[in-house]
Amino acid sequence: MKWVVLVGSVRKGSYNAAVARALPALAPEGVAVDLLGSVAGLPIYDGDIEAAGMPEPVTAMGREIAGADGLVIVTPEYNYSVPGGLKNALDWLSRIKERQPLKGKPTLILSASPGALGGARAQYHLRQVLVALDAPVMNMPEVMISQANKKIEDGAIVDEGTSAFVGKQLAAFKTFVEKHL
Numbered sequence: 333m334k335w336v337v338l339v340g341s342v343r344k345g346s347y348n349a350a351v352a353r354a355l356p357a358l359a360p361e362g363v364a365v366d367l368l369g370s371v372a373g374l375p376i377y378d379g380d381i382e383a384a385g386m387p388e389p390v391t392a393m394g395r396e397i398a399g400a401d402g403l404v405i406v407t408p409e410y411n412y413s414v415p416g417g418l419k420n421a422l423d424w425l426s427r428i429k430e431r432q433p434l435k436g437k438p439t440l441i442l443s444a445s446p447g448a449l450g451g452a453r454a455q456y457h458l459r460q461v462l463v464a465l466d467a468p469v470m471n472m473p474e475v476m477i478s479q480a481n482k483k484i485e486d487g488a489i490v491d492e493g494t495s496a497f498v499g500k501q502l503a504a505f506k507t508f509v510e511k512h513l
Contacts, residue, residue, distance in 0.1 A: 340407030340418035371417035409454035450476030
């Protein structure tokens, strides 16, 4: 089974990128996890650009998602919502006509934040966007890593309880994906 990971943050020291990098080691047996390219590599969505031809980074990302069994999105919360770069990537991906990569794609959301809510509001907004893309999202267990600055250090998850809980979520996601294959 193959999953791909879309990271909503572009910050060098991102807690969410650290979580994404930890996923291959925490994934259940029989699951390969690959990180997609950065959302920073996509131009801002523009219908004129789309009319001239889809940018290669968009089509490449779409092919990788379409070829995977599941999509994992790891994102911070910016101003009570999803980061603009992540929303932009989803807007571009929704415009791929040949094979809509998110339609029916089992999807999992994780978030990390130094705040007390762990990115909960971003997750709830992201779920609304994914409804429009017809991407089934696993509901439970939810992983919202609060106080990430105490649980993630030097680009790695250092809190054993957090790692264990993420591993539990990934095991549940494997079952979720199997039901959608």
